Amino acid sequence: MKEASAPMNLDPKTPAGPLADKWNNHKAKLRLVNPANRRKYHVIVVGSGLAGSAAAASFAEMGYEVSCFCYQDSPRRAHSIAAQGGINAAKNYQNDGDSVRRLFQDTIKGGDYRAREANVYRLAQVSTNIIDQCVAQGVPFAREYGGLLANRSFGGAQVSRTFYARGQTGQQLLIGAYSALSRQIGLGTVKMYTRHEMLDLVLVDGKAKGIVTRDLVTGAIESWSSDVVVVCTGGYGNVFYLSTNAQGCNVTATFRAHRRGAGFANPCYTQIHPTCIPVHGEDQSKLTLMSESLRNDGRVWVPKNKADCTKPASEIPEESRDYFLERKYPSYGNLAPRDIASRAAKEVCDEGRGVGQVVDGKRLGVYLDFSAAIKRLGESEVRARYGNLFDMYQNITGENAYKQPMRIFPAVHYTMGGLWVDYNLQSNIPGLFVGGEANFSDHGANRLGASALMQGLADGYFVLPYTVTDYLAGEKSGSRPSNDAPEFKAVVKDVNDRVAKLLSINGTKSPRYYHKALGKITWEKCGMARDKAGLEGAIRDLQALRKDFWENVKVVGSGDALAPELERAGRVADFLDFGIMMCLDALTREESCGGHFRTEFQDAGEAKRDDAQYAHAAVWQWTGEGQLPARHVEPLVYEETQLSTRSYK
Amino acid sequence: MVQDNGKEPTLALKLRVWRQRRGQPGAFEEHSLAAVPTSASFLEMMDMLNEQLIKAGKDTFAFDHDCREGICGMCSMTINGMPHGPIPGVTTCQLHMRNFRDGETITVEPWRARAFPVLKDLAVDRSGFDKVIQSGGFITVRTGSAPEANNIPVPKPIADEAMDAAECIGCGACVASCKNGSAMLFVGAKINHLNILPQGQAERDRRTLSMVKTMDEAGFGNCTNYGECQAHCPKSITLDVIAKLNRDYLRARVKEFFSSTGKPSKGGD
Numbered sequence: 001m002k003e004a005s006a007p008m009n010l011d012p013k014t015p016a017g018p019l020a021d022k023w024n025n026h027k028a029k030l031r032l033v034n035p036a037n038r039r040k041y042h043v044i045v046v047g048s049g050l051a052g053s054a055a056a057a058s059f060a061e062m063g064y065e066v067s068c069f070c071y072q073d074s075p076r077r078a079h080s081i082a083a084q085g086g087i088n089a090a091k092n093y094q095n096d097g098d099s100v101r102r103l104f105q106d107t108i109k110g111g112d113y114r115a116r117e118a119n120v121y122r123l124a125q126v127s128t129n130i131i132d133q134c135v136a137q138g139v140p141f142a143r144e145y146g147g148l149l150a151n152r153s154f155g156g157a158q159v160s161r162t163f164y165a166r167g168q169t170g171q172q173l174l175i176g177a178y179s180a181l182s183r184q185i186g187l188g189t190v191k192m193y194t195r196h197e198m199l200d201l202v203l204v205d206g207k208a209k210g211i212v213t214r215d216l217v218t219g220a221i222e223s224w225s226s227d228v229v230v231v232c233t234g235g236y237g238n239v240f241y242l243s244t245n246a247q248g249c250n251v252t253a254t255f256r257a258h259r260r261g262a263g264f265a266n267p268c269y270t271q272i273h274p275t276c277i278p279v280h281g282e283d284q285s286k287l288t289l290m291s292e293s294l295r296n297d298g299r300v301w302v303p304k305n306k307a308d309c310t311k312p313a314s315e316i317p318e319e320s321r322d323y324f325l326e327r328k329y330p331s332y333g334n335l336a337p338r339d340i341a342s343r344a345a346k347e348v349c350d351e352g353r354g355v356g357q358v359v360d361g362k363r364l365g366v367y368l369d370f371s372a373a374i375k376r377l378g379e380s381e382v383r384a385r386y387g388n389l390f391d392m393y394q395n396i397t398g399e400n401a402y403k404q405p406m407r408i409f410p411a412v413h414y415t416m417g418g419l420w421v422d423y424n425l426q427s428n429i430p431g432l433f434v435g436g437e438a439n440f441s442d443h444g445a446n447r448l449g450a451s452a453l454m455q456g457l458a459d460g461y462f463v464l465p466y467t468v469t470d471y472l473a474g475e476k477s478g479s480r481p482s483n484d485a486p487e488f489k490a491v492v493k494d495v496n497d498r499v500a501k502l503l504s505i506n507g508t509k510s511p512r513y514y515h516k517a518l519g520k521i522t523w524e525k526c527g528m529a530r531d532k533a534g535l536e537g538a539i540r541d542l543q544a545l546r547k548d549f550w551e552n553v554k555v556v557g558s559g560d561a562l563a564p565e566l567e568r569a570g571r572v573a574d575f576l577d578f579g580i581m582m583c584l585d586a587l588t589r590e591e592s593c594g595g596h597f598r599t600e601f602q603d604a605g606e607a608k609r610d611d612a613q614y615a616h617a618a619v620w621q622w623t624g625e626g627q628l629p630a631r632h633v634e635p636l637v638y639e640e641t642q643l644s645t646r647s648y649k
Numbered sequence: 650m651v652q653d654n655g656k657e658p659t660l661a662l663k664l665r666v667w668r669q670r671r672g673q674p675g676a677f678e679e680h681s682l683a684a685v686p687t688s689a690s691f692l693e694m695m696d697m698l699n700e701q702l703i704k705a706g707k708d709t710f711a712f713d714h715d716c717r718e719g720i721c722g723m724c725s726m727t728i729n730g731m732p733h734g735p736i737p738g739v740t741t742c743q744l745h746m747r748n749f750r751d752g753e754t755i756t757v758e759p760w761r762a763r764a765f766p767v768l769k770d771l772a773v774d775r776s777g778f779d780k781v782i783q784s785g786g787f788i789t790v791r792t793g794s795a796p797e798a799n800n801i802p803v804p805k806p807i808a809d810e811a812m813d814a815a816e817c818i819g820c821g822a823c824v825a826s827c828k829n830g831s832a833m834l835f836v837g838a839k840i841n842h843l844n845i846l847p848q849g850q851a852e853r854d855r856r857t858l859s860m861v862k863t864m865d866e867a868g869f870g871n872c873t874n875y876g877e878c879q880a881h882c883p884k885s886i887t888l889d890v891i892a893k894l895n896r897d898y899l900r901a902r903v904k905e906f907f908s909s910t911g912k913p914s915k916g917g918d
Binding site: 054057058061072073074075076077079081082091093129131132133134135136137138140141142143144145146147148149165166168170171172175178179180182183185186192194217244246247248280281283284285286288289391392395396398461462465510512554556557558561562563564565 | 671768786792793796805
């Protein structure tokens with residue numbers, strides 16, 4: 001690893017004052033743009049998930065000229081849609097002691113004290129506005145008979161603060177944001193470019209001034225100039241090949257920005273979700289999540305004796321079952337946070353007590369059992385709460401979970417790392433803002449359930465509109481360059497060259513082959529448990545795989561039409577470079593925290609943080625093709641939070 | 650499912666898959682595919698076919714897909730003549746190969762509808778749906794202007810009914826299954842979601858008239874009650890959303906007629 005090759009400006013710009021007042025004080029000082037001038041500014045939003053759609057709609061409502069890009073065929077299909085369980089907000093409708101402060105504390109503790117305090121507090125503050133906004137848009141949240149909003153509880157919290165819409169809260173919230181965006185598209189204030197993929201960022205005089213895209217239908221490489229670029233392109237979970245992410249989710253937009261100078265923070269913070277359907281075979285392309293809300297009524301167990309693992313669950317008597325989460329974490333039980341529940345499941349499977357089919361010599365599954373809930377509530381109530389999830393489980397496994405327990409195993413689900421941003425969600429490149437899962441700011445080393453939707457919408461509706469306006473107020477209206485400028489032409493040439501190179505290698509192995517090989521390395525060496533030797537080996541293996549890719553990949557199809565293999569090849573190429581950076585980050589963070597578990601740093605199975613050495617965000621800087629990136633740090637300053645060891649016992 | 654003592658059953662299949670370039674006529678191509686695990690999803694089977702094509706140096710079949718968990722609405726294949734295949738209530742990505750027989754011939758086509766032109770092979774252009782939503786499928790509420798959420802009580806039965814309609818994933822199977830290429834189930838679902846909620850009342854008539862007008866302009870056909878859409882909807886949206894759409898449309902037209910003063914509109918929107 002090279003030490004800091006060039007300096008990086010990592011000033012978090014956290015406002016002064018007490019935590020509870022920072023955001024309001026800051027908003028009062030942010031500069032404004034006159035309504036008549038706003039239409040002279042062009043804002044590019046990349047990605048149309050919760051953060052992107054919400055931001056694009058809000059900018060257009062304010063009067064800016066907006067262009068929004070997504071790779072899907074409609075903005076409504078972004079992967080925010082797949083979130084099932086819910087969205088947190090500190091409304092305290094349940095009168096159970098919730099407050100902004102409490103949501104803040106839960107979130108920062110859930111993140112194992114590796115998130116920026118002021119950002120997390122702001123997230124908790126605006127959470128209540130989000131629910132108001134969504135209800136007004138017609139999001140059909142669950143209701144009580146009195147007509148008021150219902151709540152459920154979720155992992156990592158002792159209050160009931162999660163709002164939900166059956167098992168498809170993500171789809172309903174996204175349709176809300178999509179409808180706001182659609183209204184603006186209909187009014188002509190947003191130009192929507194679907195089936196367009198951002199392949200590079202254009203800098204002019206050190207500022208982000210546009211992007212280069214590929215039209216996935218015609219293959220046209222085009223450049224777009226703007227006054228500011230807002231990237232909301234989600235996370236990088238597909239670096240593991242198998243994950244709960246959509247097939248198209250990729251790191252390309254953020255990684256391309258990284259290559260142009262944007263710092264990438266904490267790539268090793270990846271979340272493994274405890275309740276997914278176990279892997280079934282070699283040709284599997286995707287892992288399916290079963291909402292964490294199932295843990296409200298399902299009990300997690302494995303047989304106490306290895307000999308019972310091949311028996312059907314019904315033949316294992318109560319006294320021979322180990323309800324390991326309830327045993328190890330009596331106060332949170334089955335609702336222990338995701339990282340803790342995942343590791344506990346891995347531990348019992350590593351002991352040989354897993355259930356289900358054998359994959360790579362191990363049974364990788366634990367039971368999630370609803371028999372007690374069915375007895376307590378009746379099958380119809382369980383069906384009302386989770387029916388769609390039970391149906392989905394049956395479609396995939398062919399098993400009826402009302403009659404026999406589900407089998408679940410952890411899978412990669414969310415990535416907390418992302419492009420480094422300051423308090424304004426601006427990266428270290430002026431004019432490049434980053435929202436939602438694509439940034440690193442709010443979840444630290446682990447994200448609590450029902451917080452991703454909250455963060456996406458918080459950024460899109462209630463943070464970016466203020467902070468981007470402040471940035472634009474400092475940019476002269478009408479000063480943006482033409483996309484004929486040499487800076488644009490140079491980047492367009494880079495993109496064209498890269499596409500041509502991918503199409504011309506004409507080797508022997510498919511892009512999917514490399515993606516699978518990449519995933520095998522990252523999951524085994526940089527998954528739920530990591531260690532020094534494994535990570536060093538992974539970096540070597542990935543460097544070799546990367547070299548092989550650029551010599552032997554075979555990309556069929558043509559550059560002038562819908563070419564799924566070309567799309568995949570470009571994304572896998574970026575994932576290969578990114579995977580090396582992720583492993584390097586995991587290697588150099590010599591502590592365990594949240595989703596980052598280094599086996600050398602533990603206290604009898606619990607993550608052992610090293611606050612003296614590692615209470616910082618690690619920010620990686622691109623140093624050149626084939627080079628290892630350079631590590632920089634932003635120290636995390638805690639003004640009002642007492643760092644303690646997380647305990648859910 | 651796999652048993653400990655045995656291997657997973659696999660299938661050998663004959664596939665007739667539609668091949669087409671944009672703006673040109675298409676045709677079926679025939680391929681054989683061996684050793685397809687019964688636990689694989691239909692799209693994973695298509696991945697296997699594409700990998701086989703890459704090995705042979707041939708172009709793969711383009712098809713739309715993304716979340717592969719039945720919610721994004723991106724996947725869109727007509728399988729043996731049925732949008733999303735033979736199993737009711739699931740999308741193509743949630744259709745698993747255990748539902749097919751060894752040695753079976755499977756025909757795979759794109760959505761067939763005038764309003765959904767083929768982009769390549771099995772991928773079609775469904776932007777007509779987006780245009781319908783852009784013309785009225787929303788409640789106008791600017792960011793920041795919403796009242797406190799619990800100030801708008803919504804009776805649970807109403808909220809549940811809105812939610813039933815809102816489950817629509819916009820995949821287009823309703824259009825693809827309809828002889829008329831009608832989008833009434835899609836539009837009816839959106840109208841039902843928004844028109845019955847208290848928040849949606851202010852724009853109810855305007856929304857209905859505008860969405861129906863755009864639907865017609867986008868080239869979707871009329872509903873003549875075949876009911877194929879209901880049978881193939883992966884989210885089991887039922888025909889009564891169409892009845893309610895017709896009712897709301899009639900109501901809006903009647904109100905428009907009687908409230909008309911004969912004077913030209915003063916504009917304002």
